[in-house]
Amino acid sequence: MDRLENAVRPYAWGSTTAIPELLGVPPTGEPQAEMWMGAHPGAPSHLDRGAGPVPLSEVIEADPERELGAATVRAYGPRLPFLLKLLAAAAPLSLQVHPDLTQAAEGFAAEEAQGVPVDAPHRNYKDRNHKPELVCALTPFEGLCGFRPAAEAADLLAGLDVDGLKPYVDILHASPENDALREVLTAVLTADRDEIAGTVAQAAAAAERRSSADAQAAPDGQDGPHGPYGPYASIARHYPGDPGVIAAMLLNHVRLQPGEALYLGAGVPHAYLDGLGIEIMANSDNVLRCGLTPKHVDVPELLRIVRFESSPPEILRPEADGAEEAYAAPVGEFRLSRLVLAADGRPQTLAGRAPVILLCTEGRVLLRDAGDGSELALERGQSAYAAAEDRLEVSGEGTIFRATVAV
Incomplete structure (x- = not known):
């Protein structure tokens, strides 16, 4: 057994207090978004077996069968196949999906053949692995997970009464559900950025108005103190003009209580919004983003990976x-x-x-x-x-x- 020393990642969306409070250390004043526990090469944990701190990845490489066991090595090779994190969100993370194993292997091979550097900002596939993940709430935790039914998404958009959203509402009502979700997400992500920024601004203002009204009318309603529009008004404040604000309205909003969890499989669009949780995932960096980010969004590849099917989020209890x-x-x-x-x-x-x-x-x-x-x-x-x-x-x-x- 070895005590671990773990790296904390200072991403801008991170809480300044949640991880320090759990660790019992003073806040630095800077965001502390994730604490990584594992052997990921980007930030491996360190341990000391008497000769000074050594990365866990090096310990495993020195004797994989002793450290991992023969069954793990046979199944996943000579590396720790999971990464454990503390995740502390004070602002929304990017809206994203992960590929399955076949898609990851194909995407990685294609970008290798094209000579795209692994650290290039427009690279989609950093490895050949998939990235299923599970997040377990330590505090009340909010996120987006999976598509709403098309009719429900249409009603949410229609309730904002914004002219620029009406074509999306018509598509969601008229088309077969899976086709409608694909068509609307494609239209949102491929729209002229200047034009859709205006629609996003109008939608954000309407969501703020509806959220304030809902808070006054039903402060303890089941959708929370700010009603069904509150999460999207908050997202828009963090990402003004981002088409991901509209894309987010196509997804289910989820509230987890401490001890509850969500599992996120391949192709399921999702984003974490607020709270402290434990996240565990397959050891991969493969992420395709849909919005709520200044980072690269590869729309054609994203549309190949996303599973356009509505499903209620399944909240897991231990x-x-x-x-x-x-x-x-x-x-x-x-x-x-x-x-x-x-x-x-x-x-x-x-x-x-x-x-x-x-x-x-x-x-x-x-x-x-x-x-x-x-x-x-x-x-x-x-x-x-x-x-x-x-x-x-x-x-x-x-x-x-x-x-x-x-x-």
Whole structure:
């Protein structure tokens, strides 16, 4: 077992207080958006086995089978197949989708053949892997996930009474649903930027008016204190004139309570808006953006990847699995579970022969390797890595999340 030192990424959308508060350190005044726990080459965690801090990626490369276990190496190669993050959003992230395995492999090969540098700002595929992900709320958490039914999206747009949105409303009412969603998103993203900026500005002003009226009429309504238009008014304040504001109105708005989670598969458009959560994903950088960003938007490739089908967001709640509570996800690269420990409870054994990252979010827990008897205490905000061969027991009083491989 090894305590981890983790990098914090200062993206502009990050909260200045949420991660420092969890870690028990003073805020720096700068945004602290994500804390990465894992072996991703962009910001690997470090550990010290007596010779000074070493990147976890190097530890794994030195002896993959010991660190990852034979089953993980057979399934995913000699690398940690997941990345765990703390994510603290104080402003909306970009609206985005991720490719499936086949699309990622094809896209990566095509850009390699074209000689596009991996770090080029217009590069879509940084690797050959897919990027399914799951986010679990630690505080109330808001996001967008998947397409609304076309008729529902039409009603939302029509309620703003903006002339520039009326053609989209007509398409959403008249066409078969999947075709309508494709046609409207294509029209929004390929429109003349100056022209659609005016429509976005009018839609934003109307959303502000509707949001204020809804807050006064029903401050405790099920859509929140600012009604169905509040999230989009907020998005527009952060991204004035961005066509992604209209694209966002095609998506379901989701509110998670602490302990609830969302799974996001390939081709599902989504964006996180506000809150602190734990995010776990396959170890990939492949993102295609739809809007709410100054970064590159490759519309033709995006339209190839997006799944144009409406579906209500499925909110996941942890299900008992022995002493743990696990979040169901249909992938093998990762498994996320939660363990709530009581002070008078017995030590719990964590089953499995795969690498593990543990994050303490409440209280104080004690990790013990049943093989060699070594122990490591984790306070709130601290994390640890254990190799596949370690046999872990946990005790104490607190909450820990366990990330591992579902092999």
